[in-house]
Amino acid sequence: MADDLFKAAREAMAKAYAPYSKFPVGAALRTEDGRVFSGANIEVASFPEGWCAETTALAHYVMGGGGRITEIAVVAEKMDRITPCGGCRQRLAEFATADTKLHLCDQTGVVETLTMAEILPLGFAGDTLK
Template sequence: MSTDELFAAAKAAMERAYAPYSRFPVGAAIRTDTGAVYAGCNIENASYPEGWCAETTALGHMVMAGGGRVCEIAVVAEKMPRIMPCGGCRQRLSEFTTADAKLHLCDTEGVVETVPFSSIFPRAFDLESRA
């Protein structure tokens, strides 16, 4: 699967977002080191902001399918080009990313910029920091 196909999976997920409160649909797709792709959208509820993010949904799909190491992430929002994962999702993603994982920042047409995941979250909590 190419980067364009990973973007397409994120965009398709965004189109399924349940965002009646914020009206801010987001989609994410992650690719593991085995080539498997998992996508997710944000899902809100009446106790806004107690919903969950697109990246969280994608990670949930990955974990339920048996886990893996994330090597690529694509994130897209209908109303914000180059959307970044929120702080909580950066930590969640860091639990599963490879050292050289790439983050693709997208607009609704495709990938706008690609950055190393480590550049947006260089000092994540990890098992060693909890010892």
Template sequence: MADDLFALAKSAMRRAHAPYSKFPVGAALRTTDGRIFSGCNVEVVSFPEGWCAETTAIGHLVMDGGGRIAEVAVVAEKLPLCTPCGGCRQRIAEFADAGTKVHLCDAEGGVRETVTMGELLPRAFDPQSLA
């Protein structure tokens, strides 16, 4: 993973709006054409209505015209590594392939583990599932 991906994820984490959980998270994704999008979690008092860092980054990707995700970095301030939640795994899978790398980082800059989307979400729900 390139340092720029982690740096943007960490910068996004610092901008998180997490007044209730006190659990800031940042994510950055690189597309197959090299563009990078980042995002942070945004909480609201009605907890289920907030959104995750990965969701914010994907929203930026979509607003910029879309594309395929080549790799993702996720960092949380309070955990040695933070995996995307189930909903975000499905959202990432929508724009990624089973082999897309997901880097689980600590807040100090270390990549604790790199997994693939196929490992995080085996047998993902996909467009063929609707046929």
């Protein structure tokens, strides 16, 4: 089932705007009801003011009505098994659960699957801020 997420992430990666780093990344996430939202990294000349693929996917997800995220896939053109950066791990954790699957990909498909708990074991939880 993660194959379609990989394909969505790879298609998003093809739309990345990365003229400075030349490091395109794509991400896709699936909600509990089966909707898929994808995004690519977008750079601007004023580093570090661009945003990551996961952030773009999350923006589409929020504007699409949100829901519980059940799976995430991330792919990079020049790095196998790329993981979300620290900031994106926390952003994803805001809308995912500890059990949400994170699929790390190479150019051919999913090569490893982790959970959000494994990738961000001590992330901030929104309920601690109440």
